[in-house]
Amino acid sequence: MSKLDKDQVIAKFTEAYKSAHGKEPQIEAKGGWYSIDGDKNVRLAQLEEMAEELSGKKTQKKASTASKTEDKPVAKKAAKAPAKAKNKAKGKSSGFSVKAYWAEQLAAKPHQCRQPR
Numbered sequence: 001m002s003k004l005d006k007d008q009v010i011a012k013f014t015e016a017y018k019s020a021h022g023k024e025p026q027i028e029a030k031g032g033w034y035s036i037d038g039d040k041n042v043r044l045a046q047l048e049e050m051a052e053e054l055s056g057k058k059t060q061k062k063a064s065t066a067s068k069t070e071d072k073p074v075a076k077k078a079a080k081a082p083a084k085a086k087n088k089a090k091g092k093s094s095g096f097s098v099k100a101y102w103a104e105q106l107a108a109k110p111h112q113c114r115q116p117r
Helices: 006-021 044-055 059-090 098-108
Strands: 027-030 033-036
């Protein structure tokens, strides 16, 4: 693990955010967590990744991972389709799957997320 300089990372993020959104972000630091414009709290390493995304350095890498994540839920849905038919045959009327729901929710987010265990 490399040590990140807090001031450099925040300055880099502020510059990238300002160029992308046209205004300076409101960054609140509390116990090693950083809140940007009152949104979700992130760590310093995630703040650095967000700065790289905003500056456009990781756009190609994110695009390739986004296409991979879009393919995965589709494949899971196709595999679960026969399972739904079995559930209806047994008399269960609900075709809702919590696992599939969360997979869709996480795939829709702009950053990489893991499915819950």
